[in-house]
Amino acid sequence: AGTGSTTGYILPHLPPLQTEYVFTDLGTSFVSKAKEKFRDYPFVRYQTLDIEVDPVAQGFESHQYDVIIAANVLHATTSIKETLSHVRKLLAPGGQLVLLEATTRQRWVDLWIGMLEGWWRFTDTELRSDHPLLSKEQWQQMLSETGFAEVVTLPETDGLPEVMTMQTVIIAQADRTTVESPSSGKGWLLFGDKQGVAQKLATQLRSVGEACTLVWPGEKYQQIAPEEFTINPNQIADYSRLLAKVTANQQTSIEILHLWSLDTPVIEQLSVETLLTFSKKASGTVLFLVQALLKAGCTSQSRLWLVTCDAEPVQGIKSSISGLAQSPVWGMGRVISLEYPDLWGGMVDLDPQNLSTDESVANLLAEIWDGDGEDHVAFRDEQRYVTRLMPSDQLESVGIKVHGDATYLITAGLDYFGLKLGQWMVDRGARNLVMITPQGFPLPAQWTDIPPQSEEGKKIETIQSLEKKGAKVIVFSADITDQAQMSDILEQINQLEKPLKGIIHGASVGGECSIEKMEPQLLEFVLGLKIVGTWILHQLTKNIELDFFVCCSSVGSIWGSQDQVHDHAINHFLDTFSYYRRYLGLPGLTINWGNIGAEAMGVAPSYVESLERIGLEELQLEQALSAFEVLLNSNAVQTLIARVNWGIFKQVYQGQKSRQFLVEIESKSEEFKELLSAEQPEILKQLQIAPESERMGLLIAYIQYEVSKLLGLQGSKRPSIEQGFFEIGMDSLMAIELKNNLEANLLVPLPDTLTFEFSNIVSLGEYIAKKILDLEIVGHAQLEPKKNEDKNDGKYQEVSANLKELSEQEIEDLINQELEDLGAI
Ligand SMILES: NC(=O)c1ccc[n+]([C@@H]2O[C@H](COP(=O)([O-])OP(=O)(O)OC[C@H]3O[C@@H](n4cnc5c(N)ncnc54)[C@H](OP(=O)(O)O)[C@@H]3O)[C@@H](O)[C@H]2O)c1
Numbered sequence: 051a052g053t054g055s056t057t058g059y060i061l062p063h064l065p066p067l068q069t070e071y072v073f074t075d076l077g078t079s080f081v082s083k084a085k086e087k088f089r090d091y092p093f094v095r096y097q098t099l100d101i102e103v104d105p106v107a108q109g110f111e112s113h114q115y116d117v118i119i120a121a122n123v124l125h126a127t128t129s130i131k132e133t134l135s136h137v138r139k140l141l142a143p144g145g146q147l148v149l150l151e152a153t154t155r156q157r158w159v160d161l162w163i164g165m166l167e168g169w170w171r172f173t174d175t176e177l178r179s180d181h182p183l184l185s186k187e188q189w190q191q192m193l194s195e196t197g198f199a200e201v202v203t204l205p206e207t208d209g210l211p212e213v214m215t216m217q218t219v220i221i222a223q224a225d226r227t228t229v230e231s232p233s234s235g236k237g238w239l240l241f242g243d244k245q246g247v248a249q250k251l252a253t254q255l256r257s258v259g260e261a262c263t264l265v266w267p268g269e270k271y272q273q274i275a276p277e278e279f280t281i282n283p284n285q286i287a288d289y290s291r292l293l294a295k296v297t298a299n300q301q302t303s304i305e306i307l308h309l310w311s312l313d314t315p316v317i318e319q320l321s322v323e324t325l326l327t328f329s330k331k332a333s334g335t336v337l338f339l340v341q342a343l344l345k346a347g348c349t350s351q352s353r354l355w356l357v358t359c360d361a362e363p364v365q366g367i368k369s370s371i372s373g374l375a376q377s378p379v380w381g382m383g384r385v386i387s388l389e390y391p392d393l394w395g396g397m398v399d400l401d402p403q404n405l406s407t408d409e410s411v412a413n414l415l416a417e418i419w420d421g422d423g424e425d426h427v428a429f430r431d432e433q434r435y436v437t438r439l440m441p442s443d444q445l446e447s448v449g450i451k452v453h454g455d456a457t458y459l460i461t462a463g464l465d466y467f468g469l470k471l472g473q474w475m476v477d478r479g480a481r482n483l484v485m486i487t488p489q490g491f492p493l494p495a496q497w498t499d500i501p502p503q504s505e506e507g508k509k510i511e512t513i514q515s516l517e518k519k520g521a522k523v524i525v526f527s528a529d530i531t532d533q534a535q536m537s538d539i540l541e542q543i544n545q546l547e548k549p550l551k552g553i554i555h556g557a558s559v560g561g562e563c564s565i566e567k568m569e570p571q572l573l574e575f576v577l578g579l580k581i582v583g584t585w586i587l588h589q590l591t592k593n594i595e596l597d598f599f600v601c602c603s604s605v606g607s608i609w610g611s612q613d614q615v616h617d618h619a620i621n622h623f624l625d626t627f628s629y630y631r632r633y634l635g636l637p638g639l640t641i642n643w644g645n646i647g648a649e650a651m652g653v654a655p656s657y658v659e660s661l662e663r664i665g666l667e668e669l670q671l672e673q674a675l676s677a678f679e680v681l682l683n684s685n686a687v688q689t690l691i692a693r694v695n696w697g698i699f700k701q702v703y704q705g706q707k708s709r710q711f712l713v714e715i716e717s718k719s720e721e722f723k724e725l726l727s728a729e730q731p732e733i734l735k736q737l738q739i740a741p742e743s744e745r746m747g748l749l750i751a752y753i754q755y756e757v758s759k760l761l762g763l764q765g766s767k768r769p770s771i772e773q774g775f776f777e778i779g780m781d782s783l784m785a786i787e788l789k790n791n792l793e794a795n796l797l798v799p800l801p802d803t804l805t806f807e808f809s810n811i812v813s814l815g816e817y818i819a820k821k822i823l824d825l826e827i828v829g830h831a832q833l834e835p836k837k838n839e840d841k842n843d844g845k846y847q848e849v850s851a852n853l854k855e856l857s858e859q860e861i862e863d864l865i866n867q868e869l870e871d872l873g874a875i
Contacts, residue, residue: 104136154216334570371633388611436710550591598639607621
């Protein structure tokens with residue numbers, strides 16, 4: 051930016067709170083002068099940059115800049131192509147380069163500026179044979195050869211007087227992909243779709259030297275071309291065989307894209323049977339693929355991406371959710387991301403309007419090639435969307451009430467929660483309830499024979515209490531996945547005097563099972579229950595004028611939870627289903643329940659405690675019902691109702707991987723402020739009085755001691771200081787405890803992602819020392835052994851020896867000696 055004359059015109063027009071402006075120049079003197087000149091603009095940063103050298107090597111992050119402005123500078127470099135490739139490396143996908151360049155040769159300029167050596171330093175003589183300036187056309191050509199999709203030059207009008215066209219403004223937009231040659235060295239395994247996305251992706255990848263294998267669903271495992279296979283999607287052995295083959299020669303990591311979901315027909319074309327078939331196909335093949343990856347032990351060198359189309363609702367975009375049948379895959383993805391963070395790449399939901407266009411494929415590739423850590427992404431109308439959990443404080447009341455001259459249907463109506471919902475409705479004025487239970491239930495004439503203390507007896511007592519309040523309760527024993535039974539029930543309801551006005555759909559099956567151990571039959575069974583059951587209910591009632599259709603889902607389908615991949619797959623179908631109904635103009639509300647009235651439901655206290663440890667507190671039944679009332683009467687489509695201690699939950703959730711999903715949820719910890727006012731802890735006092743040379747050793751020994759406590763290590767056993775936290779046996783909960791203990795004893799706020807960002811004791815110690823405690827420790831300098839000193843002189847001297855020069859065992863032995871003393875802290 052030189053003297054900053056262009057900058058001087060631009061800065062006053064930029065919104066300070068939304069702008070980050072980086073002023074660069076080759077020389078430090080220009081940069082220093084600019085700091086002075088633009089001191090009134092706090093959003094400006096200053097950095098030296100030589101655009102002829104790779105910017106990443108100069109400390110710039112690649113693909114982070116939305117707009118780059120260069121006024122009469124780029125021509126003054128030796129190679130335009132190389133210079134533009136560096137500019138391209140700085141620009142974000144779709145970012146813009148704004149150039150001001152002289153494009154007309156003028157003799158007086160050559161005579162004047164030509165006296166400077168720099169004017170003639172170009173060496174790309176195949177482009178510029180005898181002069182440094184490029185014509186408009188040459189710029190256009192160079193830009194399109196270096197990764198810029200659109201180029202506009204101004205002024206465009208021919209015939210302007212020459213003086214007006216000496217300088218040209220050139221605006222070039224970087225394409226949305228950031229693929230750069232040479233090859234990344236990764237392998238690519240694409241489970242290819244019939245829509246052409248995988249095929250185009252493979253072509254693009256191969257064109258830049260990437261090794262790419264395509265896999266198609268077929269009859270059996272077969273290599274059909276040098277880099278193409280078929281496998282039987284229902285045979286896990288085929289996936290294993292394929293992985294063994296593909297990874298055999300693969301030295302580095304492998305990106306795996308599951309695109310088979312894209313072959314699911316749009317929802318309108320599906321019958322109950324085909325809906326189930328295709329949902330099973332999409333989710334079942336993801337399950338087999340993950341299981342085969344686990345079996346092959348290649349989860350740490352592979353990254354899995356799940357690709358769907360129009361399976362996710364996007365705020366502000368009217369969509370038919372035509373990919374509803376693919377939505378369970380997103381529910382599965384949320385669990386996979388928690389259970390196998392190393393394996394997890396992300397989920398990308400493509401735009402149904404341009405599924406297999408070049409742009410769509412470029413978007414997908416850019417997401418994987420050069421992602422920014424977002425793992426829930428959708429593309430619509432040329433825009434990229436990411437998923438965020440948002441507080442829903444602006445619910446609009448729409449005046450829905452239950453009333454006496456209508457009938458309400460509750461599936462799972464005789465389970466604890468179903469009956470409570472029934473009671474709640476009767477208390478609000480409902481007088482006609484239809485409850486469905488899959489178990490046979492005695493007819494009213496038999497009720498006197500049922501022991502009052504039996505489960506059935508208690509349910510009968512509740513029904514009778516509702517009847518005493520004037521309500522009529524009809525119980526049907528039926529399986530909601532049985533179309534004939536459900537048609538029959540709806541037929542009977544339609545013949546009642548009071549029209550059906552509301553449905554609460556709560557039927558579900560619980561149970562836990564890890565992804566690794568899950569039998570495909572279990573996944574199929576639960577898919578059958580919720581997908582088929584829901585679809586049948588929807589089909590049978592879609593022409594009835596309902597006030598509400600509420601689906602009960604769970605918080606797990608929003609953020610995942612371990613060992614419940616099947617449950618969250620189907621619950622995520624329900625999450626999306628309500629948006630689909632809204633698109634059709636029908637009422638639809640999905641509630642993602644947290645841990646409701648666990649005690650009243652007889653849930654084991656240990657389970658409740660385990661949820662509390664991760665921040666999910668028990669939601670009392672009354673609280674659940676009050677929230678239900680608000681939601682029922684609102685315009686909400688999908689809402690989470692749970693009691694969450696976000697301070698704990700966010701830490702657990704991000705314990706093993708940084709996640710953007712909860713960034714909008716605040717979790718300010720009051721506890722930390724309290725800690726600050728407490729008396730100074732012992733370790734801090736020791737750190738402050740210790741000689742500089744010993745502080746690092748002391749701090750590392752202290753962190754190691756805290757980790758030992760968490761791992762329950764006895765005696766002189768100590769965890770490795772260089773091995774990863776999770777490798778030495780810590781889990782997410784321990785990571786939080788470690789963070790909390792360190793905060794409490796060092797009186798410093800630490801990030802939630804502490805053990806993710808600093809993966810072992812040494813790196814954590816260095817971070818705390820340098821960034822937070824502001825100790826006088828410079829890099830490893832303080833870890834150097836003190837020469838010519840008696841080893842017994844410094845208390846922690848041995849520990850502060852150069853860690854790089856010692857074996858792990860030696861370091862451990864040294865630290866063990868010192869830790870004896872720390873036991874008292
Ligand atoms: N309770 C919570 O904390 C919580 C948390 C998150 C989400 N939820 C959701 O809220 C809803 C109710 O929760 P809950 O804890 O009461 O669930 P639950 O105890 O698992 O009850 C589910 C009910 O569904 C019935 N059912 C199963 N298969 C059926 C079929 N084929 N046809 C008809 N009914 C069938 C079950 O009947 P049988 O028992 O007779 O088999 C049972 O009554 C569920 O959808 C659940 O996913 C609850």
